[in-house]
Structure formats: structure tokens, C-alpha cells
Amino acid sequence: FELTARCNLDCKMCYIHKKANDSLVKKSEMSAAEWIDIARTAQKAGMFLLLVTGGEPFLRPDFFEMYDEFKSLGLSVSINTNGTLITEKAVRHLAENSPARVNLTLYGASEETYSRLSGDETAFSRAYKAVEMLKEAKIPLKLNYSLTPMNKCDFDKICDFAEKNELPLQPATYMFPPVRACELCKYNTVRVPADEAAEYAFRYDVRRFGENMAERCKSMLAGNVIDDDKECMELPTDAPSSEKIRCRAGLTAFWLTYSGEMRPCGMMQVPTVPMRELDFTEAWQKIRAEREKIFIPKACTECSMRSACESCPASCYAENGSFNTVPKYSCDKTAAYLRLAQNYIQKNESEK
Numbered sequence: 362f363e364l365t366a367r368c369n370l371d372c373k374m375c376y377i378h379k380k381a382n383d384s385l386v387k388k389s390e391m392s393a394a395e396w397i398d399i400a401r402t403a404q405k406a407g408m409f410l411l412l413v414t415g416g417e418p419f420l421r422p423d424f425f426e427m428y429d430e431f432k433s434l435g436l437s438v439s440i441n442t443n444g445t446l447i448t449e450k451a452v453r454h455l456a457e458n459s460p461a462r463v464n465l466t467l468y469g470a471s472e473e474t475y476s477r478l479s480g481d482e483t484a485f486s487r488a489y490k491a492v493e494m495l496k497e498a499k500i501p502l503k504l505n506y507s508l509t510p511m512n513k514c515d516f517d518k519i520c521d522f523a524e525k526n527e528l529p530l531q532p533a534t535y536m537f538p539p540v541r542a543c544e545l546c547k548y549n550t551v552r553v554p555a556d557e558a559a560e561y562a563f564r565y566d567v568r569r570f571g572e573n574m575a576e577r578c579k580s581m582l583a584g585n586v587i588d589d590d591k592e593c594m595e596l597p598t599d600a601p602s603s604e605k606i607r608c609r610a611g612l613t614a615f616w617l618t619y620s621g622e623m624r625p626c627g628m629m630q631v632p633t634v635p636m637r638e639l640d641f642t643e644a645w646q647k648i649r650a651e652r653e654k655i656f657i658p659k660a661c662t663e664c665s666m667r668s669a670c671e672s673c674p675a676s677c678y679a680e681n682g683s684f685n686t687v688p689k690y691s692c693d694k695t696a697a698y699l700r701l702a703q704n705y706i707q708k709n710e711s712e713k
Contacts (some may be wrong), residue, residue, distance in 0.1 A: 362400070363627065364427070365390055366418040366619045369439035370443055370479035372468060374551040377541040381420055389620040391424040391637075399617065402641040404434045408432045408461065409460075414627075415443035416619065425454055435440045441505075443468070444491035452491075456498040464496055464531075466505040468671050469517035478511040496526060506532045508561050510553055515559055517537045520568055533560040535671050535694065537628050538679045554567040559697035567705075575709045586668045604656040610635050611652030615645065625652050628675035658687045670695040 366386050368378040369559035379386045392398075400411070411431055418424055419442055431438050444465040445482035455463070467488060468478045495502045506512075506519050516532070523530035531621035552558065567574050611614075611625030611632075618624065621636040623644045634644045655674050661667065672691040680688040 362394060362414050362617050363415060363619050364396065364413060364418045364421050364424070367420050368417040368443070369420060369445060370416060370417070370468075370481055370484055372479045373505075373511060374478075374536050374539065376505060376537050376539045378416060381417075381467070386619070391621050392423075393421075393427050395621070398426050399641055400427075400431050400434060400436065400692045406642060406645065409435075409437055409496065410439075411436045412439045412441065417443055417446060419451065425451075428636075428712065429458060432458055432460075436443060442466070442491075443479075443484070444457060444488040445481075446487075447491040447494065447640065449494065452494045452498050452500070455495070455500050459500055462501040462503055464503050464505055465492060465495070466507065467492075467519055467522075468507065469512040470515035470522065470577060474512045474515050476508060492526070493529075496528070502660055503529045506530060507536065508534045508553060508558065509536065509551055510574075513553060513557075516564070520565065525569075532561070532565050534558045534565075535691070536674065540630055540679045541628070553622035555693035556697040559701060562694075563698055563701040563705075575706055578706050581669050582699060582702055584668050584708075588662065602608060604659055604662050606655045606657065607653060608673055610675070611648050611655075620621065623648050625655075630678065630681060642670045655669075655684050658685050660687050666691075666692070666695045666699060669699060 363377075363594045366377050366379050367381050367383055369381045370378075371380075400408075412430070413428065418440060419429070420599060427439075432434050438460050440460050452532065452701075458498040465488070469475050469485065472485045475485040475488075492502065492504070504519075504523050506516075508516065511666075520530060520532075527597065535558060536550070538550040543559045545643055553561070566577070570577050597656070606625075608626075610629070616624045616627040616629075618627075618633075623634045623636050624632065625648055626628075632648060634647045634651075636644050638649070656670070657677060661670070661672055661677075664670070670691055671694070672683050675684060676688045676691055678685050680686075680690060692698075
């Protein structure tokens, strides 16, 4: 549930964001009553896992009105946030009615980096204070980190911070072109070059897998799919080379935009179904039917790098405006990562 497109920060790479006080966006947002009604209907239809996101969801003054209702339905609720609006009062509320997890994004390790990336240097201390409070309250917490030209200098510091605090970290080294933001206004793609993104991804994997990294590299170069912790996990299929969409989007998962559009995935602009004109069941049936019409490029299914690649229908569309066009940035990033893997194996064997 994307409760709002508004945010109190102005991160340069964000896929969807408007100013915190944007009156036009406020008018377009679904009300708390609408969100709660959809949650009830979806829960009856079988929904169990619910991610609450934005923009920045804590900007909504009625956030806890919705959150408590979602929880009362027996839903497993997670929250995406930048952490800067989380107060002691909010932490107490969450501690009393705990979410499945809070996913808090860190944008840097200093006031200077936060200022460069988000336009607000005070966000640094508020975000890190939120981490401290949530951890102390024993609320399940995961850290996210979006790699950009403005904060890549803090990569190791953020990794060290997560390790020191024994918190899971998910660095995003692939930045989607902000096509969702472009629905609201024109934005430019802000990201590091593909080979540099691969380098940071590889560096993190070396930290994560340690002495098992060489075997991981060998397995990946052999074409084995080894990442079982992908956020967008592919579903089992009898046809590994199938060009049909293979993730959960539109099959066992859906995304609702702040203005009431149902989509298979938050990174997709199409297909889209207006929830305010249909009930949940009708919208869900339409999305599932439209999902079956989505195919990825044949070149991707036949590619020798397929098992190591992050490309998906959403990235194809975001990069090219088409589901059936190869996303070159992803290709370049994957090729660069596999070169690093090959070099790592050679170096590892020469040192034995």
C-alpha cells in the first residue's frame, strides 16, 4: 500500500516523490477509510502480507489509524520509511503493536552526505536516532541503502554500521529510472555507471559471504541460480527459458498507488487498474489477466548471464518504455559483476 507520494526529503534518485505539503497530491491520495476498506476486502480474499510504503508513510497524520486497523485484521504488516519522522511516541506505539518489520533506508553516514542527497542535513541525526530507538525497543528492523553518486563514499561506513549493530542490510546497487516520479513531474535518472554498480555489489557480497565467496562465484559462472534472498523471488517453472513473467508481480502480489491504481509491481506504470472504479476482486482479476500478457525479451531468456542478472519486466519497461526490449544497463552491470567473479576466483586460486 503506497499511502502517499509525498516525502519530507528530496532524494535525487527517488522513483516517486513530491513535496511534503503538495496540496494537489494530498487531494489525490486515498483516505484512511478507503485504505482500510480495501485492506478488509483483500484480507478476506486471502491477503496476509502487507507492506506499507510511500513516499514517506509517516507523513500521513492518520498513519496509525490505518496501521492499527491493518494489524487488527491479522495482517503481517511491514513498513518502509526513511526514519526521520519516527518519534519516541511512534516507537512506543510500534512496540505495543509491533510490525513484522520496519525497513529503514539510510542515505549516508554524515550530515554532509544527507544534505547532498536529500537536501536536509538534519535528516542524518533523526534517521540514526530512529535506528537506535527501534533497536532498543526490540522492534524488528532492517536497513536499506540506495547507492548513488552522492552517497557511494559512505558505502563501507554503512556496511560497518549495520554489522556493528547486528542489523540486516540490503544495499540497492541498481537504481530504476524514476519513471513513477515522471508521472508526477520530470526527473532525471541519477545512478552510478553500470560497471561501478557491479563493483559495489561485488564488494558487498565479499563482505557477506566471506570465505564462501569463491564457491559462490564458481556456481554463478556455471549458470546456477543461487540467490535465494532476492526481494523479487522468481517462482518455480517447468520452462526455465520461458519468456513469460516469472516473479510474483500480478500473480501473488499487487501494488496500490497513493491515488488508487492497482498494478502488478510498484516499479511498473502498466498495466494499471483504477481501484476507485472497481471493487478489489474485479481489479485483482483484471491485473492477473493483464499479467499473463507480459513477456520479457527472448534475448534475456536465452542469455548465458540470465542466472546472475537482475533484469525483470519492470526494469525492461523502466529502461526502455517496453517490456520486450533488453535493459542494457542491467546487461552491462551483470557482465561487469561476472568479470569480477572470474578475477576473484583466479586471485583466490593463485594465493593458495
